Amino acid sequence: MNLTKDFFITLSQNKLLTKGAKRWGLQLGAQTVVAGTNIPEMIRSVQELNSQGISATIDNLGEFVFEKSEALEAKEQILHVIEAIHENGVDAHISLKPTQLGLDIDAHFCLGNLREIVHAAHHYDIFINFDMEDYGHLQPSFDLIDELSKEYDNIGTVIQAYFYQSDEIIEKYKDFRLRIVKGAYKEPENLAYQGKNDIDKNYLKLIEYHLLNGKFTSIATHDHHVINHVKKFVRENNISNDKFEFQMLYGFRKDLQLKLASEGYNFCTYVPFGHDWYGYFMRRLAERPQNLQLVSKQLFNK
Ligand code: FDA
Numbered sequence: 001m002n003l004t005k006d007f008f009i010t011l012s013q014n015k016l017l018t019k020g021a022k023r024w025g026l027q028l029g030a031q032t033v034v035a036g037t038n039i040p041e042m043i044r045s046v047q048e049l050n051s052q053g054i055s056a057t058i059d060n061l062g063e064f065v066f067e068k069s070e071a072l073e074a075k076e077q078i079l080h081v082i083e084a085i086h087e088n089g090v091d092a093h094i095s096l097k098p099t100q101l102g103l104d105i106d107a108h109f110c111l112g113n114l115r116e117i118v119h120a121a122h123h124y125d126i127f128i129n130f131d132m133e134d135y136g137h138l139q140p141s142f143d144l145i146d147e148l149s150k151e152y153d154n155i156g157t158v159i160q161a162y163f164y165q166s167d168e169i170i171e172k173y174k175d176f177r178l179r180i181v182k183g184a185y186k187e188p189e190n191l192a193y194q195g196k197n198d199i200d201k202n203y204l205k206l207i208e209y210h211l212l213n214g215k216f217t218s219i220a221t222h223d224h225h226v227i228n229h230v231k232k233f234v235r236e237n238n239i240s241n242d243k244f245e246f247q248m249l250y251g252f253r254k255d256l257q258l259k260l261a262s263e264g265y266n267f268c269t270y271v272p273f274g275h276d277w278y279g280y281f282m283r284r285l286a287e288r289p290q291n292l293q294l295v296s297k298q299l300f301n302k
Pocket residue numbers: 130131132133158160181182183184185220221222223224225247248249252253269270287288
């Protein structure tokens with residue numbers, strides 16, 4: 001199981017395949033978990049979700065950005081997404097990754113790009129979530145958030161429960177709207193819990209902490225055990241539905257997404273789109289090798 005996970009994480013980090021995949025278009029079943037390659041396709045998916053009582057957080061996919069021109073292109077595209085959210089009146093906000101906006105090139109350049117995005121979103125009262133990547137980008141991403149939160153209040157971020165230091169981080173950022181996740185990257189033993197039980201235990205601890213002490217909590221998981229635990233916890237602690245939401249990725253556990261929305265919980269689907277689907281798709285296969293069924297169905301249907 002772990003070998004499979006490592007295999008797909010390694011594939012997700014392959015720069016050549018990442019570049020090649022941009023030219024192939026959505027392949028291998030990726031179209032079931034990626035909402036198209038362009039803004040109109042993505043907006044149609046968001047409208048469909050909205051019609052089912054589900055909001056969206058939109059991710060313009062992009063990995064391994066080492067050229068300023070690529071980061072500027074990503075910034076322009078995200079600015080177009082902000083305009084599209086406003087023009088179409090959809091219930092959606094943005095998720096972004098600082099590396100796509102140039103964090104690996106120059107932190108100051110990245111900050112300038114992010115400031116433009118956050119400013120444009122602020123104008124329309126649109127929230128921007130800073131996704132969290134691997135450990136090497138953790139502190140640099142928080143530095144950007146610290147800087148931008150001096151000027152803007154429409155930003156929030158992600159807490160990854162596998163990191164030992166996640167309880168210190170959540171304490172520091174408790175006044176932010178936070179998405180809490182288990183953690184998707186491969187991290188070493190000296191930094192992060194490795195076993196499922198340890199990660200799940202810390203995950204529940206962080207969720208409970210932020211539900212009781214924090215601003216708004218996005219519980220981002222496909223794990224029904226966690227979801228059931230949260231339902232019970234909020235009931236027992238009189239936490240109202242407007243203090244939290246559940247989030248899942250586009251294309252995953254659609255029945256459960258609809259069920260939670262119909263039960264009156266706030267539900268938000270993470271909607272990735274764009275040509276740079278490969279790394280995202282490989283990480284999904286790493287998390288759940290059963291997702292390989294998506295690939296085999298596509299191959300055998302050809
Ligand atoms: P996990 O994979 O641990 O599964 C637990 C159990 O849930 C399984 O054993 C099974 O019973 C059930 N289950 C899970 N998936 C299922 C499925 N598809 N069908 C049926 N049953 C299923 N990570 C990160 O590092 N940075 C980030 O910014 C984000 N952002 C983010 C946003 C959103 C909206 C989500 C949902 C996730 C992220 N993640 C993330 C990824 C996250 O860290 C984590 O890797 C995945 O969500 C996988 O963990 P789960 O909690 O979903 O369940």
